[in-house]
Amino acid sequence: MAWITKNSAGTVVEKRSEPYLTAAMKADLTNRLLPRFETTHAALLPALHMIQHEYGWIPAQAMLEIAEFLKLDPSQVIDTASFYEEYWLKPKGENLISVCRSIACEACDYKAITQVCKDKLGIEVGETTDDGKFTLVEVECLGSCDSAPVALVGEKLHEWLTPETIAKAIDDVKAGKAGHHHHGH
Amino acid sequence: MQFNAKDFNPHLDGPILTKRIPCWPYADPKGRHVVHLDEYLKTGGYNGLRKALTMTPEAVVEEVKKSNLRGRGGAGFPTGLKWTFLPKVDEGKDPGMRYLAINADESEPGTFKDRLLMDFDPHLLLEGIAAACYACRLKRAYIFIRGEYHHQAYVLEEALKEAYAHGVFGSKGLLNGTQTAGGGTWAVECYVHRGAGAYICGEETALLEALEGKRGWPRIKPPFPAVKGLFGKPTIINNVETLCHVPSIVEFGADWFSKQGRASTLGAGAPPSFGTKLMGVSGHVARPGTFELELGISLRKIVEDLCGGMRNGKKFKAAIPGGVSMGILSTDQFDAEMDFDIGRKCNVLGLGTACPTVFDEDTDMVMVARNIARFFKHESCGQCTPCREGSGWLYQLMTKVEEGNGKTKDLDLALEIATSMGSMPGTTICGLADGNNWAVRTIMNKFWGEFEARVKPSYVPVKMTIGAGAR
Ligand SMILES: Cc1cc2nc3c(=O)[nH]c(=O)nc-3n(C[C@H](O)[C@H](O)[C@H](O)COP(=O)(O)O)c2cc1C
Ligand code: SF4
Ligand code: FES
Numbered sequence: 001m002a003w004i005t006k007n008s009a010g011t012v013v014e015k016r017s018e019p020y021l022t023a024a025m026k027a028d029l030t031n032r033l034l035p036r037f038e039t040t041h042a043a044l045l046p047a048l049h050m051i052q053h054e055y056g057w058i059p060a061q062a063m064l065e066i067a068e069f070l071k072l073d074p075s076q077v078i079d080t081a082s083f084y085e086e087y088w089l090k091p092k093g094e095n096l097i098s099v100c101r102s103i104a105c106e107a108c109d110y111k112a113i114t115q116v117c118k119d120k121l122g123i124e125v126g127e128t129t130d131d132g133k134f135t136l137v138e139v140e141c142l143g144s145c146d147s148a149p150v151a152l153v154g155e156k157l158h159e160w161l162t163p164e165t166i167a168k169a170i171d172d173v174k175a176g177k178a179g180h181h182h183h184g185h
Numbered sequence: 186m187q188f189n190a191k192d193f194n195p196h197l198d199g200p201i202l203t204k205r206i207p208c209w210p211y212a213d214p215k216g217r218h219v220v221h222l223d224e225y226l227k228t229g230g231y232n233g234l235r236k237a238l239t240m241t242p243e244a245v246v247e248e249v250k251k252s253n254l255r256g257r258g259g260a261g262f263p264t265g266l267k268w269t270f271l272p273k274v275d276e277g278k279d280p281g282m283r284y285l286a287i288n289a290d291e292s293e294p295g296t297f298k299d300r301l302l303m304d305f306d307p308h309l310l311l312e313g314i315a316a317a318c319y320a321c322r323l324k325r326a327y328i329f330i331r332g333e334y335h336h337q338a339y340v341l342e343e344a345l346k347e348a349y350a351h352g353v354f355g356s357k358g359l360l361n362g363t364q365t366a367g368g369g370t371w372a373v374e375c376y377v378h379r380g381a382g383a384y385i386c387g388e389e390t391a392l393l394e395a396l397e398g399k400r401g402w403p404r405i406k407p408p409f410p411a412v413k414g415l416f417g418k419p420t421i422i423n424n425v426e427t428l429c430h431v432p433s434i435v436e437f438g439a440d441w442f443s444k445q446g447r448a449s450t451l452g453a454g455a456p457p458s459f460g461t462k463l464m465g466v467s468g469h470v471a472r473p474g475t476f477e478l479e480l481g482i483s484l485r486k487i488v489e490d491l492c493g494g495m496r497n498g499k500k501f502k503a504a505i506p507g508g509v510s511m512g513i514l515s516t517d518q519f520d521a522e523m524d525f526d527i528g529r530k531c532n533v534l535g536l537g538t539a540c541p542t543v544f545d546e547d548t549d550m551v552m553v554a555r556n557i558a559r560f561f562k563h564e565s566c567g568q569c570t571p572c573r574e575g576s577g578w579l580y581q582l583m584t585k586v587e588e589g590n591g592k593t594k595d596l597d598l599a600l601e602i603a604t605s606m607g608s609m610p611g612t613t614i615c616g617l618a619d620g621n622n623w624a625v626r627t628i629m630n631k632f633w634g635e636f637e638a639r640v641k642p643s644y645v646p647v648k649m650t651i652g653a654g655a656r
Contacts, residue, residue, distance in 0.1 A: 042397050042398045084401075103557060104295055155336075
């Protein structure tokens with residue numbers, strides 16, 4: 001829902017003393033990313049990806065830090081951050097399960113896959129388990145329609161899913177067998 | 186499994202885009218692996234680029250123009266012609282900053298063809314990028330890849346490292362500072378830039394906004410990107426598959442290219458459908474997958490002869506020709522020929538991405554319309570009222586009808602809303618709303634009986650079967 005307006009006026013910024021945008025991230029932005037672009041604004045998506053990758057979501061304080069570092073207005077940062085679905089402006093579970101709900105997957109009954117997730121995790125779509133381990137969402141086409149139904153568990157794509165294989169994928173994560181970070185950012 | 190490849194691709198001696206990526210009808214996909222630089226070089230890699238540098242940039246553009254290569258991103262715009270829209274560069278003069286944006290956003294439901302190229306043969310794309318940058322005198326290239334393609338971004342980054350180490354890109358100039366027929370060397374920097382989950386960023390001007398770090402809001406055109414694009418500079422935007430065609434067109438020539446595929450069947454003067462196309466088949470077929478086929482092949486042939494027919498012996502009911510924006514092919518359009526004329530001939534928006542999603546006789550077409558309406562409601566960027574409000578309205582109406590709470594007047598209203606939204610009726614900035622319009626309207630029109638039955642109280646629903654492919 002890319003066009004839902006942002007709640008910037010109502011945002012309460014909880015502060016912690018330690019910055020989210022670390023010295024290493026700043027160095028990476030300065031040395032690797034900023035030289036690629038004509039504007040500092042263009043480094044915003046990569047900067048937000050860094051924060052999200054490190055913390056699993058993007059706290060308001062981090063957006064303020066990015067704004068300062070990239071010499072942008074905080075409103076420019078939240079304007080962008082609130083548009084893209086991959087950016088979480090609220091904390092999510094350690095492992096994100098994204099079940100594809102687009103047409104090829106619905107034609108191949110993705111609903112059975114979502115149902116197993118809901119039953120096993122005891123949550124609805126959009127919710128996070130109490131232990132903070134899993135968040136379940138449904139997303140649009142993951143570009144793997146020939147192996148429908150599919151889901152991303154973390155950054156790993158699971159194809160040709162059946163109720164049994166999605167259950168196993170969840171069990172594997174629970175047992176610590178599947179790292180949720182696949183390749184760096 | 187064994188196929189007679191000539192049966193599918195009569196004018197081809199072998200695969201072109203998928204030369205290094207096993208695909209039926211040529212080879213078993215089980216043999217797929219990432220092609221690294223050494224293998225790429227051993228199999229003729231970078232020959233197209235090497236040849237390009239022996240030609241003047243204008244000659245390369247001319248060759249691509251002559252080939253009649255049309256964009257593979259969905260709109261089918263002639264690539265060479267697009268390249269000529271850039272401001273002219275005086276011989277020996279520095280044109281200033283100019284950009285290439287590679288559209289690797291691939292988010293149109295039903296589409297998974299660019300992924301194949303990036304998964305397994307990343308250097309083919311890099312070679313196409315380098316050749317296009319030389320031809321158009323572009324200095325920087327950004328591969329804008331959808332955020333969910335984690336693995337593909339990784340493969341591309343690794344390939345880029347190899348390409349830089351090999352001197353393809355970098356400040357010395359293309360191919361280690363090779364002297365070009367255009368005079369001097371030509372240096373190109375190339376980067377991978379990840380999107381963050383928004384279908385609209387596949388629209389070319391939304392992509393530029395996203396690259397600039399802003400919301401993916403399509404721009405009003407004109408000005409066109411070739412004149413005023415990324416950071417206000419001349420910019421070319423091309424699809425991944427389009428650019429992957431460039432090296433072989435340069436190496437083997439426009440005449441070679443235009444022997445594949447076919448001229449338009451709409452009469453003299455209509456733009457042709459030359460070359461091969463990646464076609465990724467999904468839905469209710471026995472063996473879904475991606476194939477490289479000459480444009481013009483019939484959908485029935487792809488489904489029956491390459492995909493092993495319909496899943497579980499069912500009958501064909503309908504198909505989307507290439508991404509949900511295109512609308513639907515009805516049961517009696519199974520023989521539709523997959524080329525750029527399909528829009529005019531079959532009353533769909535166009536060929537789109539040429540990745541058909543196929544539905545069997547048990548498919549509920551109201552479900553299909555509702556699913557697609559939900560997609561567009563979700564992905565509308567919200568700038569234009571007819572799209573933002575119309576997409577939500579259509580989704581509500583489709584849901585109501587699907588749940589059995591609809592009335593005939595809801596169907597009429599849905600058709601009226603659909604017909605009024607889009608850049609073609611002239612009410613919106615970009616084509617997302619046209620896709621919504623064509624999808625909902627053609628499904629309703631071509632399967633009207635089903636919608637009518639659904640607004641009657643006697644309706645009995647059907648059950649679905651899990652999984653792509655035969656069980
Ligand atoms: C809503 C919308 C989404 C689009 N998504 C994509 C996409 O994901 N990939 C793509 O290559 N083109 C997409 N396009 C088409 C691009 O705007 C553009 O025509 C294309 O990238 C040009 O490249 P080509 O000429 O090489 O095909 C989209 C267009 C619209 C209106
Ligand atoms: S047509 Fe829809 S998606 Fe395109 S610019 Fe308008 S509101 Fe945004
Ligand atoms: S529709 Fe699910 S991956 Fe494309």
